[in-house]
Amino acid sequence: MIVLSEDSQRTSGRDAQSMNITAGKAVAESVRTTLGPKGMDKMLVDSSGGVVVTNDGVTILKEMDIDHPAANMIVEVSETQEDEVGDGTTTAVVIAGELLDQAEELIDSDVHATTIAQGYRQASEKAKELLEEKAIDVSAEDRETLVKIAATAMTGKGAENAKDKLAELVVDAVLAVRDDDGVDTDNVSVEKVVGGSIDNSELVEGVIVDKERVDENMPYMVEDANVAVFDGALEVKETEIDAEVNVTDPDQLQQFLDQEEEQLKEMVDQLKAVGTDVVFVGDGIDDMAQHYLAKEGILAVRRTKSGDLKRLARSTGARVVSNLDDLEDDDLGFAGSVAQKDIGGDERIFVEDVEEAKSVTLILRGGTEHVVDEVERAIEDSLGVVRTTLNDGKVLPGGGAPETELALELRDFADSVGGREQLAIEAFADALEVIPRTLAENAGLDPIDSLVDLRSRHDGGEFGAGLDAYTGDVIDMEGEGVVEPLRVKTQAIESATEAAVMILRIDDVIAAGDLKGGKVGDDDGDDEMPPGGGMGGGMGGMGGMGGMGGAM
Template sequence: MAQQMGNQPLIVLSDDSQRTSGKDAQSMNITAGKAVAEAVRTTLGPKGMDKMLVDSSGNVVVTNDGVTILKEMDIEHPAANMIVEVAETQENEVGDGTTSAVIVSGELLKEAEELLEQDIHATTLAQGYREASQQAREILEDIAIDIDSEDTEYLEKIAATAMTGKGAENAKDVLSELVVRAVQSVADDGVVDTDNIKVEKVTGGAIENSELVEGVIVDKERVSENMPFAVEDANVALLGDALEVQETEIDTEVNVTDPDQLQEFLDQEEQQLEEMVDALHDVGANVVFVDGGIDDMAQHYLAQHGILAVRRTSSDDISRLARATGATPVSNVKDIEADDLGHAGNVAQKDIGGDERIFVEDVADAKSVTLILRGGTEHVVDEVERAIDDSLGVVRVTLEDGQVLPGGGAPETELAMRLRDYADSVGGREQLAVEAFADTLEVIPRTLAENAGLDSIDSLVDLRSQHDGGATAAGLDAYTGEVIDMDDEGVVEPLRVKTQALESATEAATMILRIDDVIAAGDLAGGQIDSDSGGDDGPAGGPGGAGGMGGMGGMGGMGGAM
């Protein structure tokens, strides 16, 4: 980049810097965004396909979970990473709908590209998209269906919908029941913290053999073989301390002049440990989970009293145990009182998948539970876990909000129809952007049809016809190809999944559209996503030579724009 100053050029950027400006920058970023969307598009819906991702170490992930695919792909292109952020935000906020959010982002950019070629300004497009997004939110809230958070059967349908098309689909009836029970157990005044639902994966057995433990499973063993394997009617103590003799804060030296003094010193340490264990025994504790270590002598005294003890328990497990049993964690064992103890019907060391773990079960009001997921292979269990995460997210959001929308592309078709009507009331060139937004939304039912091997045009025509007739919940059944009432069929998803997806997709697309200059401090050769994705739509190689960017190709060769 050089600026003329008199007869001398003024160099502003370093020799290593690269710059792409104007339409080249917009085309480059749009092409990158479209390529990301194209990478996950075939995974959408109940008949979506899976991706196999192999990292540099040879580790394999087989999944059709949008956010997992994009994280594993190791994308370097800066504009593409902005689309990946849409998926990550969607995952963090609601747990499902990541693929839909990314596809909408890519389609918004594709529609914008055509309008940019007609000399519609990017700022005008961004304004129109924002107006359309706001209107879309109001329409979605208008057509949302209110549900009773106590309606377990309906919640199970929502959980099953989130699993459809994923590795867990064959056992979705069993798993959706477990998911709903888990979320209802940890719900606290309408607020659900899914961190209180721990997921344990076990390789071996069928997915249908998965189970819910209303309590906590700690991935530890009792500290001594002399301790009981199981304790009925357990009084549980939680210590944020170690059952060891405390080291002095400063370096000390003890001079021992005869053996009696040494023995006295050892006896004193032993007495301290015995007092610690006596403090636990005196308040009635018969199960102890300790944050730190447990001295060998303390183990001996604990075993003598028939106390089952576990050492080096993680702070997360301590928190879960506190919620499950009602125990209060104590920092110093000498301060423990009977009121600090929690209660469980049964605490036992059991074998699960070849590993010994501590089960804390039969809790009166379990506010922390554990899902044990089983599957034939490690890859199967991992994919079931991803499906369960999505399912937990949508049930949590439904319990909190109490509003759902029909699935199968129904809300998108309804939005597209109403937004086209709304566009007539929008003045200026923003009207074109609103119409483009409406066209964009139909990419969801169109993709559902394509992935199911159906004729996307016929399916879209049928959907539009039914929605014109007032059938708000009419959606596409990917299995039969028919347009049916999704609410009656029980194919529903939380309102927040859709509103979050549209808002974050719109924000990412408008941010990318408003970029007209890309200045890179060094080589910006982004990783290739898909050599075919978007390559035909990319710039032909105007100033700056950005034409070498087929799909997600690197941003090299841009020196001509300096």
């Protein structure tokens, strides 16, 4: 009996598992060489010729044109990691790929996928418990540790040469916007400027608006400014219904124009009456209103983005008003200086010298656009980990130390678990060691020697012992200041486990059409999947890579 349409394709049993596992492993393999301080970069070229050079795991996977549904599950792991923690995306994906690799060996040994899934879940829960127990407490007052965490997140990225200075800026920014509700990094605005070097980057305790004053006759700079934030338009409102007015006399037309002018003057008078020196307007400003504002010496900015309006309000203490009739003097914010300045050839409005700025701006400089973009990605990771540390208050040593410790502890735990799940837990332990092994490989070190040294030190009770990728020595990572938030590791393990388990439990793939199996760099994706669900092509059915032309 034929149930599926002729265009459908069905792959079931071991073939389906093998197909999905291969696709997941291929995704992990594509970012594996970017891991760690000696990780390499990828050049991604899209179909229109746009180029991105990065070693940020989530950016690479977003830019790649991945078609295979199982491969996309692994991409989701990186996106979840980015959203939840802001860093550790490559770690999460590499662990997920290794869990699939280990599971494949167990399946070949006739261990059922459900048993493996059960063992993986037990191992994941135990791993998170162990990490919670061994985590190091850190507080907001421990600035030195926060700076080290920020610097660790930037290691191996384009910003590494200036990581010490940038780490200080990141910590200053996060501490400035921190309040009773925690840390919202949306209040840290990032402005990119091409020109100068990364060392020229700076933190402005206030807001930079990428606009100019609307009239040349307005002041360039206002000191001790009362700031109004108006989410509306300084224009005469149009009627909501279509109306037609017949003018029979030129005097009538002049009356209309005079009335409009009077309305605009009243708006400006309302701003002046409450003591406004600077006004940021969310919509347009009529030419006549601009004239009156300039006449009164008020600096005005139009079409300010809603996000900027919120940041201005938070920074200056103003209240966003949507009706000028409601504007009172206590709705105004205060800034010591509001000025139009030139930065990198662009004129922007700087709102500075505000008391307890709860909204700040990082100005990132770099020699080229690609450099600035990569610095921005490094800064976003760094902001994420400092925020997470402040919210959770717990960190772990880096350099593969937690993974090595977990591998040892989980092997002991496996002995206490009966049944075939024991094999899955041991496989989970082996999978975690992919992190120190990859760190060693990417640094040009012997991974076997490095793992043996790490295991030996952890056997001796040194939880903080990790691999120094620069020297090849096993050192105390906590002592060296190489630390990262606890949640980076727990989230990576949790997401990787869930994705691996979901893929392993699939034993039937029913596709409405052909699942294409293009090779890496094969834009047309025309390699049909072989009969029986073989993966066809080196990237395991991941489709073309958006015009990458074999760049990887």
